[in-house]
Amino acid sequence: MCGIIGYVGRRPCEELILAGLERLEYRGYDSAGMVLLDGEGMRTVRAVGNLAELRKAARAAHAEALPATTGMGHTRWATHGRVTEANAHPHSDTHGRITVVMNGIVENYARLRAELQDAGVVFRSETDAEVIPHLISRHYGGDLLQAMRDTVALLEGHFTIVAASADEPGRLVAYRQETPLVVGVGKGEHFVASAIPAFLPETRDAILVESGEIVVVEADAVVIHDADGVVTRTPARVDWDEDAAEKGGFETFMLKEIHEQPAALRDTIGDRLRPEGEVDLPGLGLDDAALARVERVHIVACGTSFHAGLVGRYLLEDWARVPVHVEVASEYRYRTCLAGPGDLVIGITQSGETADTLAAMRVARERGAHVVALTNIMGSQAVRDADGVLYTRAGLEIGVAATKTHSAQVVALALLALKLGRARHVLSAAGAGDLGDELTRIPDLVQEYLGSPAAAHAMEVGRQYADRPFFLYLGRHVGMPVAYEGALKLKEISYVPTEAYPAGEMKHGPIALLEDGSPVVVVATDGHVFDKVVSNIQEVRARGARVIAVATSGNEEIAAHADAIMFIPRTPPLLASVLAVVPLQLFAYAVARARGLNVDQPRNLAKTVTVE
Numbered sequence: 296m297c298g299i300i301g302y303v304g305r306r307p308c309e310e311l312i313l314a315g316l317e318r319l320e321y322r323g324y325d326s327a328g329m330v331l332l333d334g335e336g337m338r339t340v341r342a343v344g345n346l347a348e349l350r351k352a353a354r355a356a357h358a359e360a361l362p363a364t365t366g367m368g369h370t371r372w373a374t375h376g377r378v379t380e381a382n383a384h385p386h387s388d389t390h391g392r393i394t395v396v397m398n399g400i401v402e403n404y405a406r407l408r409a410e411l412q413d414a415g416v417v418f419r420s421e422t423d424a425e426v427i428p429h430l431i432s433r434h435y436g437g438d439l440l441q442a443m444r445d446t447v448a449l450l451e452g453h454f455t456i457v458a459a460s461a462d463e464p465g466r467l468v469a470y471r472q473e474t475p476l477v478v479g480v481g482k483g484e485h486f487v488a489s490a491i492p493a494f495l496p497e498t499r500d501a502i503l504v505e506s507g508e509i510v511v512v513e514a515d516a517v518v519i520h521d522a523d524g525v526v527t528r529t530p531a532r533v534d535w536d537e538d539a540a541e542k543g544g545f546e547t548f549m550l551k552e553i554h555e556q557p558a559a560l561r562d563t564i565g566d567r568l569r570p571e572g573e574v575d576l577p578g579l580g581l582d583d584a585a586l587a588r589v590e591r592v593h594i595v596a597c598g599t600s601f602h603a604g605l606v607g608r609y610l611l612e613d614w615a616r617v618p619v620h621v622e623v624a625s626e627y628r629y630r631t632c633l634a635g636p637g638d639l640v641i642g643i644t645q646s647g648e649t650a651d652t653l654a655a656m657r658v659a660r661e662r663g664a665h666v667v668a669l670t671n672i673m674g675s676q677a678v679r680d681a682d683g684v685l686y687t688r689a690g691l692e693i694g695v696a697a698t699k700t701h702s703a704q705v706v707a708l709a710l711l712a713l714k715l716g717r718a719r720h721v722l723s724a725a726g727a728g729d730l731g732d733e734l735t736r737i738p739d740l741v742q743e744y745l746g747s748p749a750a751a752h753a754m755e756v757g758r759q760y761a762d763r764p765f766f767l768y769l770g771r772h773v774g775m776p777v778a779y780e781g782a783l784k785l786k787e788i789s790y791v792p793t794e795a796y797p798a799g800e801m802k803h804g805p806i807a808l809l810e811d812g813s814p815v816v817v818v819a820t821d822g823h824v825f826d827k828v829v830s831n832i833q834e835v836r837a838r839g840a841r842v843i844a845v846a847t848s849g850n851e852e853i854a855a856h857a858d859a860i861m862f863i864p865r866t867p868p869l870l871a872s873v874l875a876v877v878p879l880q881l882f883a884y885a886v887a888r889a890r891g892l893n894v895d896q897p898r899n900l901a902k903t904v905t906v907e
């Protein structure tokens with residue numbers, strides 16, 4: 296959840312650390328800190344707020360950047376302890392000789408803290424992380440590697456730790472237990488970080504550290520240790536486009552990423568779809584015969600990825616006639632899991648790091664189900680924890696509110712549905728070919744839409760309704776998860792209280808929320824439930840609600856039922872979900888911007904949720 300960067304080399308590293316933290320800010324941004332080691336001691340700066348505040352605090356602490364060539368930084372998303380400077384990382388031991396940054400959670404910290412307090416240690420923060428420098432200090436006899444080994448043996452939970460000792464200024468020692476850790480390999484310098492973008496402008500050579508490994512980095516050496524000794528691992532070359540991390544002319548990352556959806560969808564389909572609906576997904580780890588034997592599909596995910604899973608259910612059930620169960624991972628992981636051999640479990644997580652989704656996947660895998668990770672991040676934990684993988688190819692997504700990764704997930708699920716449909720002989724070659732053709736057209740239709748006056752109109756409608764204190768979102772069938780996702784986007788970035796409900800269920804409660812002028816956003820695209828949705832629209836209008844409809848271009852009937860209409864291009868009804876979410880993203884975006892909010896870094900949220 297938090298972001299970490301460390302540097303050891305020959306260059307003054309203060310600016311490298313600050314710039315690296317800025318690229319990790321999507322992981323957390325309620326407070327930040329850094330420590331610089333210059334051979335004489337440790338200089339720590341911390342601040343509440345985003346990286347701009349840390350820069351100010353650094354300038355206040357020392358007018359000129361310090362010449363230190365070893366250091367590390369941390370950007371925090373609070374889990375244990377309030378958002379205060381005292382709780383910001385780095386944390387140090389009592390003597391100020393050991394310093395630590397951590398991402399994750401130490402689950403047994405309360406007991407460890409009590410033991411340390413009994414032994415006379417005075418704590419200066421409310422965090423779980425602070426036990427770590429005190430424990431390292433207790434075990435330190437001049438060798439930080441050994442002290443780290445002794446310390447992590449006492450810790451339970453999932454975390455990445457980077458530690459430094461004032462007595463070993465040219466060295467950082469890092470440990471990873473589940474949460475991510477990568478090493479950037481430069482010339483006469485090394486980085487350790489939570490994610491590759493932290494050091495991408497400095498080096499493209501990266502080593503992925505595995506869970507349970509300790510890595511010691513110095514200017515000229517990287518040594519990885521596992522339980523059995525030293526591990527040899529060669530760096531991999533990262534070929535990401537550095538511009539991907541820039542806004543490319545758009546005012547925000549979120550708007551840029553909304554406009555990147557055609558490319559994300561095109562790349563996700565890529566060369567996987569062949570004539571006659573044949574789909575090539577070798578990463579699944581299941582051949583056609585094994586796919587034909589799949590009895591049930593379980594989809595586990597959180598947030599926006601969960602909504603993609605809900606859309607996927609309609610596709611999989613319709614095209615492959617396989618029963619599909621979709622559940623939020625935080626619930627699935629604690630139910631009595633009845634998955635087993637014969638079940639295909641799909642964990643959807645754009646980041647590949649969401650703790651609840653990983654846990655749900657693990658539970659299902661232990662029961663013998665075949666688990667597939669549907670993710671956007673190569674080599675992420677979800678991939679390592681799964682039997683197979685289905686990658687979206689959406690590119691790096693910086694905006695905390697997921698947009699392009701969501702639509703890419705839906706398209707990836709459509710590919711899977713086609714493949715399963717063929718393998719299970721539900722779809723004929725001709726039928727699958729037609730669906731494949733329709734799917735291939737979707738990226739062009741999204742592109743056409745985004746460049747059309749209709750997209751500008753969706754934003755205009757958002758601006759018109761930006762001052763409303765409450766929104767209700769409704770949808771039926773595949774329009775229901777689209778409504779959920781549209782509502783989540785609005786909540787996340789505009790902070791406007793919003794309810795999303797299946798349209799047919801609305802009269803069983805939420806209708807009581809409506810009063811004269813309440814805006815109700817309705818997904819009313821063409822399909823077999825269109826007339827039903829129109830009936831639901833009439834129910835809300837009878838209570839004075841103002842209806843904002845997402846409808847299919849060419850549908851003239853909707854004009855009689857809606858106060859504002861956001862038209863999308865015509866597609867087969869099930870695939871309309873990919874198009875229909877786009878005006879809702881733009882609508883939410885326009886509301887949030889009209890309210891003057893930072894859509895890329897909404898309050899209280901983090902891009903990657905590596906805590907339960």
Ligand code: AGP
Nearest residue numbers: 598599600644645646649696697
């Ligand atoms: C998306 O806009 C949200 N920020 C959030 O709901 C997100 O989808 C959720 O945390 C799951 O993330 P994941 O896909 O990386 O697992």
